Amino acid sequence: xxxxxxxxxxxxxxxxxxxxxxxxxxxxxxxxxxxxxxxxxxxxxxxxxxxxxxxxxxxxxxxxxxxxxxxxxxxxxxxxxxxxxxxxxxxxxxxxxxxxxxxxxxxxxxxxxxxxxxxxxxxxxxxxxxxxxxxxxxxxxxxxxxxxxxxxxxxxxxxxxxxxxxxxxxxxxxxxxxxxxxxxxxxxxxxxxxxxxxxxxxxxxxxxxxxxxxxxxxxxxxxxxxxxxxxxxxxxxxxxxxxxxxxxxxxxxxxxxxxxxxxxxxxxxxxxxxxxxxxxxxxxxxxxxxxxxxxxx
Amino acid sequence: xxxxxxxxxxxxxxxxxxxxxxxxxxxxxxxxxxxxxxxxxxxxxxxxxxxxxxxxxxxxxxxxxxxxxxxxxxxxxxxxxxxxxxxxxxxxxxxxxxxxxxxxxxxxxxxxxxxxxxxxxxxxxxxxxxxxxxxxxxxxxxxxxxxxxxxxxxxxxxxxxxxxxxxxxxxxxxxxxxx
Numbered sequence: 001x002x003x004x005x006x007x008x009x010x011x012x013x014x015x016x017x018x019x020x021x022x023x024x025x026x027x028x029x030x031x032x033x034x035x036x037x038x039x040x041x042x043x044x045x046x047x048x049x050x051x052x053x054x055x056x057x058x059x060x061x062x063x064x065x066x067x068x069x070x071x072x073x074x075x076x077x078x079x080x081x082x083x084x085x086x087x088x089x090x091x092x093x094x095x096x097x098x099x100x101x102x103x104x105x106x107x108x109x110x111x112x113x114x115x116x117x118x119x120x121x122x123x124x125x126x127x128x129x130x131x132x133x134x135x136x137x138x139x140x141x142x143x144x145x146x147x148x149x150x151x152x153x154x155x156x157x158x159x160x161x162x163x164x165x166x167x168x169x170x171x172x173x174x175x176x177x178x179x180x181x182x183x184x185x186x187x188x189x190x191x192x193x194x195x196x197x198x199x200x201x202x203x204x205x206x207x208x209x210x211x212x213x214x215x216x217x218x219x220x221x222x223x224x225x226x227x228x229x230x231x232x233x234x235x236x237x238x239x240x241x242x243x244x245x246x247x248x249x250x251x252x253x254x255x256x257x258x259x260x261x262x263x264x265x266x267x268x269x270x271x272x273x274x275x276x277x278x279x280x281x282x283x284x285x286x287x288x289x290x291x292x293x294x295x296x297x
Numbered sequence: 298x299x300x301x302x303x304x305x306x307x308x309x310x311x312x313x314x315x316x317x318x319x320x321x322x323x324x325x326x327x328x329x330x331x332x333x334x335x336x337x338x339x340x341x342x343x344x345x346x347x348x349x350x351x352x353x354x355x356x357x358x359x360x361x362x363x364x365x366x367x368x369x370x371x372x373x374x375x376x377x378x379x380x381x382x383x384x385x386x387x388x389x390x391x392x393x394x395x396x397x398x399x400x401x402x403x404x405x406x407x408x409x410x411x412x413x414x415x416x417x418x419x420x421x422x423x424x425x426x427x428x429x430x431x432x433x434x435x436x437x438x439x440x441x442x443x444x445x446x447x448x449x450x451x452x453x454x455x456x457x458x459x460x461x462x463x464x465x466x467x468x469x470x471x472x473x474x475x476x
Contacts, residue, residue: 160422198433213329214336217433218426 002272005077009267013070017264020066027055063264070263075117078275082283083119092116093129094153102249103187104167104242108135108148115259121283124291128154128282130257151237151254154282156291158248160219164212165189168220168241170232171207173253189244199225205232219243227288234284250285319441319450326438330459333434336427337380337462344387344420351394351413358404359397368393380462384424391417428462435459 034048068090075088093113100107116129133149190211196203197217202225210216220228231250232239238253258278261271285291352368368390395414398404405411439458442451 160419196433196437198429198436213333213430214423214427217430218423221422221425 001081002269005081006267006269006272009074009077012073013263013267016066016069020062020264023062024059027052027059030055067263071259071261074261074263074267075259075275078272079117079119079279082279083121086117086119089116090114093131094127094155099131099153101188102242102244103189104240104244104249105133105251106135106148108133108146110134110136110145115257117259117282121286124286125157126154126282126286128152128258130259131251147255149251149253151252151256152258152281154250154252154285156248156250156286156289158243158246159291161246162212162215162219162243164210164215164243165192166211166216166219166243167192167209168228169207169209170238170240171205173238197225198222202226202229205229224289227290231285231288234288248289248291250289315446316450316453319447320454322441323438323447323451323454323456326434326441327456330431330434330438333427333431334462337424337431340420340424340427341380341384341387344384344391344417344424347413347417347420348387348391348394351391351410351417354407354409354413355394355398355401355404358401358407432461435461 031052034044034052037044037048071090072088075090076086079086079088091114093116096107096111096113099105110133112132112134113129116127118125118127120126129152131149131151131153132147135146135148137144137146192209192211194207194209195213195216197208197220199222202220206228208216208220228239228241235252235254237255238251240249240251240253242249242251258281259275261267261274398410435458438456441447442454442456442458
């Protein structure tokens with residue numbers, strides 16, 4: 001199975017990679033030739049520099065195209081072995097507006113998102129992408145860039161219906177400023193208050209903000225709180241969980257990008273296993289949080 | 298003398314402020330407890346409504362089952378103000394109805410019945426949540442009035458411990474619902 005997929009992927013990518021390599025080789029020869037000509041007569045430089053620059057531009061463009069195409073081919077094949085109705089878009093991400101409206105994290109003033117995956121696992125719809133949130137501050141002469149969030153943002157269908165707003169924030173590993181308000185003053189969401197749950201271990205690790213106490217207890221059952229504690233242990237990074245508009249949001253601020261592979265090298269078993277491990281994180285989230293139940297829908 | 302007066306005044310002010318903080322906290326917790334308690338009433342009345350609907354659906358298929366009538370009489374006769382007993386009666390009726398339904402495959406397969414089963418499970422979750430919330434607020438209130446300096450201040454307020462709402466015996470072993 002694994003070998004078949006790897007062979008299929010390589011059969012598609014190899015000719016494209018070879019074509020790109022040939023083009024790069026041509027450029028390399030032109031570059032060496034240009035250097036030699038310049039050594040003979042420096043005036044050749046005026047004609048050769050633009051030619052070389054054009055080559056660099058074309059190679060950059062082709063490498064970018066190849067990276068996008070190769071990642072799409074690889075990930076669509078690998079993800080399809082785990083998930084249904086899978087769509088992978090390497091250059092797209094979750095919508096900034098949607099994420100901003102959840103008010104789950106300080107969005108900073110620079111947003112980037114990529115590696116958007118939309119699919120279904122055991123009937124549970126999900127969407128995820130890498131998210132990078134940066135706060136850029138400018139003083140007189142210096143520009144400071146502070147990464148607020150770098151990691152994965154997951155959105156899952158949730159099996160219970162709810163109207164309120166719940167935000168669960170990691171106490172110990174929180175990278176948010178102390179004065180970050182769970183819900184802004186002029187928010188579309190109802191005003192929230194911090195509450196204590198009936199689970200001392202959970203209260204030690206997480207802060208819960210909710211607009212509706214009863215709903216928070218309805219959603220955060222003792223089993224679900226245990227599951228979140230287990231998720232927090234496994235993730236080993238800042239974890240934020242939100243229940244907004246009948247969707248469950250899980251944010252893992254692990255300071256890394258997911259599904260990053262070097263597509264310019266041969267796709268082998270090692271790379272395949274790495275992608276498998278990345279895909280299994282999504283499954284693990286669904287399994288740990290037991291989202292597959294359709295009891296309440 | 299002035300120094301002594303200042304110390305006494307200071308102590309008095311500190312005590313007064315502490316008492317006001319205690320008073321406000323107790324009132325806030327009492328409101329929270331009442332709110333949680335009303336959540337239980339809401340969940341119970343929802344459960345009653347669903348069980349009444351379930352009775353009607355079961356009746357449609359199991360016309361000759363005398364026990365259905367007994368259940369109807371039992372749940373209509375229970376007093377909602379005695380919450381613990383009422384909840385117990387509802388839980389018992391629910392599990393009996395589901396047991397009767399076991400003998401009627403057509404009933405078990407009907408969309409109405411399946412929908413009611415799911416709604417009852419959801420209602421059960423709501424009831425559990427309301428119960429946990431009420432117990433949490435009761436625990437907070439009881440801790441506040443029984444912990445120093447609350448024990449001293451409470452001599453003035455004279456608030457008594459709030460009772461916990463315990464799960465009914467049948468809820469400790471939840472009704473078997475098969476899908």
